[in-house]
Each structure stands twice: as structure tokens, then as C-alpha cells.
Amino acid sequence: MSAPYLSATGMRGGYGKADILNDCTITVDQGQIAVIVGPNGAGKSTAMKAVFGMLNLREGEVRLAGEDITALTPQQRVHKGMGFVPQTHNIFPNMTVEENLQMGAFIRKDDYSGTLAQVYELFPAVADKRRQNAGELSGGQRQQVAVGRALMTQPRLLMLDEPTAGVSPIVMDELFDRIIEIARTGISILMVEQNARQALEIADLGYVLVQGTNRYTDTGEALLANPEVRRTFLGG
Template sequence: MSSLLEAKGLYGGYGGADILQGTHLRVESDEIVVIVGPNGAGKSTAMKAVFGLLRIREGEVRYRGEAITNAKPEQMVRHGIAYVPQEKNVFPSLTVRENLEMGAYLMKGDLSQRLDKVYTLFPKLAERRRQQAGLMSGGERQMVAMGRALMIDPQLLMLDEPTAGLSPLLIDETFERIKEINAQGIGVLMVEQNAKQALAIASRGYVLATGSNRHEDTGPNLLADPEVAEMFLGG
């Protein structure tokens, strides 16, 4: 049985020198996998590379055993992989509902079931469905962004710093939602700055530094590791 997602020996970057230096990642369907590490470690770059947003020069990405290295984002979506960028992750002039519809652009048939599913997870979005996304608060926009990604009924959800810029209360709330999403059988791969909280809900974590893997362990073990704690978690 092959992994949901497996990336091996990734080298690549934005055209200049390689930022990724042999990064590897693995996600199973029942896992929440967190990538932590210092600024500039290549965490977001690794996510983008996996999703086909920048060119992988060397290495391989497999999804359920099938090679998807450097596939286009459109094909990723068709495979059932959804990606939420860190910033600018909503369509500001579109309403909440239109944002969600755009998430399911490639999906055929009636959207109402998909919409209901997202509205059940984020009841606030149902209330605000006619509001322009650009006029919402940061926390609400993050819900719209995640909701948009969930519209394809993904197998794998990739989140780039889903709690960036949110208040502590909203951070807790966001992690709760992520756990609920994962409980539905959706594998989650996320990059997080709030490393402690993220590792606390993580099945496994990767510590990335200068584009390569430094540590890999279960969430609790990484949290308990004094070296990791000193390096990345602020003691």
C-alpha cells in the first residue's frame, strides 16, 4: 500500500540556486503532518514544489504511488489535492459563496452537497455567504480559504501557515477545524510558524533547515526533543 503523498530527494527553487536540497516528505490519509523550521528553511517552497507551482529539478513526487512530479496545479486539483496559499488566499471582490464555487470549478454536477459540507464545518460562512470576501476579517478569510480548498472533496489538504496573523483564540479554533477535517479521512500537510501548537496536534512533524530535513518524528517526540526545542521552538 503506497503512501498518500511521498516526495523524495527534491531539488529545485525559483529559477536561481536550488532552495530545496534533497527535501523529503510523506503524508498518509489519516495523518496531520507539520513542517516546521526557521525562516528561509524552504518550508513554503517545499509545499509549492509538491503542488507543481515551481519546477522540481531533481527528485520525485508520488501521489498514491503515481508520479505527479511537476504536474500542473489543474491536474493536482483533479487528483484531489487542494492547496491553500499563505497570503492572498481569497478572491476579494467575489462573495463567500462565489469563492467556494471557484474552488469547485473543475467539479461536475450539483455543488449544493459540497457547499453544505463546507457550511457544516464553518457555519459562519453560511451566514455570510453573500458577503464580499475582501471585506471580512482575517479569521473569516482563512475560513473562506480553507472552505474553497475543501470544495473539491480533497484527499490531501495542503495548508501554508493557516494561522498566520490570527489572534490566539482564532489559532485554537483553526487547529480544531484542521483536526475535524483530518478526522474525515483527509490527509493534511501544513507549514506552521506556531510550531508548538501545530506539533501538539500533529501525527508527525518534519524539521526543515536550509532546504533539507533535519529531524523527523512524531509530534510529541519533536516537542520533547531538547535540540529541536532549542533550535526552532524558542526553548
């Protein structure tokens, strides 16, 4: 069997002297949707930051397409094929939608007009407002702009930290549909989500973290069917 596209193994690290992650392992195959869920304070976003190089690990390693990238900066990881959409402050509110997307192409030396067209096709509501300042958009539309900007770098791994935070259930379903579409193009997705039940419904692989440690790892379907997971983490 070939190695996973992303392999972050045995991660231990945190802030100051306190460890948030304790032997945490996250892997994602090409074109797979992997979802990290768990209670507040479980280390979900910390795990994402560690994978993206925003947190120095005391132990463990991160590999992308078989290459050890543990020592690389976030900027270097973007050049290697990672795209990261943080939960907040993920757009430039005083720039137009199109300018936001163009900022996403900052590492590109080629003609990115084809990618821009693909983003507009994926997010028609964003295309309709391309001349508007991104700060004037609804919460869901701003999230679409943020995801679109990350796609402009042509990532092979797209990381999303709470992409549906603060949006309506209808917008959440629409965002999840778009995430499925993105994965079908062969891009790997790693996502942290508070809406655990809905996220696991679209997940090929799910990780339940508790105190920075893998408590359960299984397919999304299997985790949804696990009575202990449902009772403890999904509200029954």
C-alpha cells in the first residue's frame, strides 16, 4: 500500500511548556475527506496548526507526499501544496472579492485565470459579487471567498478550520457540498468541525480527539454508528 498523502504522526507539542497534543496522529489519503472532531479544548485546531507548521513539535513528524516537512515554515508548506483556511480573519475585508482571490495566487508564476474561473464556477454567489468588498458579504459568502483564495494556490491538501462556524444550516449544507466537489477533483481535505454529526456524514475518515490524543479513528460512517461516540460526542 502506498503511504498517505499527508502523514502527521506522533505529534506532541503545545504553547509554552504545556503540551496540548499528546502522541496525536492524523493521516489523509489523496482525494480523501478527513474530519477532526471532539469536545472544546480537545486540541483540534492545535493539531491543524501543527500540521501547517504554525506550532513547533517537540516530538513527531509531518510528511507530505512522502517528504519530511516537519522543519518547514507555513509559507514553505504552501509552496509544497498545502492550503490553510483559518476560522477567523481569513479574508481582506477592504478588498474586493476578486482582489482577495488574486491575493491567493501570490505564489503563482503562471496564468491563473483558469483557476479563477474554476473558483467562480464552484461558488456562483461569489462570482456574482466579484466587484464588491469582501467585508460586505454574508458570513457564508466570506467563507466561500476564503476557501476560494486557498484554492488559487492549487493546493493538493486543503485544510479548513471550522469552515461552517456561525453560518446557517442551509449554508452549512452548501459548503459541505462544495467541499465534496473539491475532494472529487483529487484534492485531500483535512477539516476541523464543531458540527460533528454533519461533518462525519461527508467524511471518509474521522478522528475524535480528547485532550490532544486520538480517542477514536474510523470511517465517518463507522463513527456515526458507534454508540459510545454518539453518546459522548454527538448528543445521543
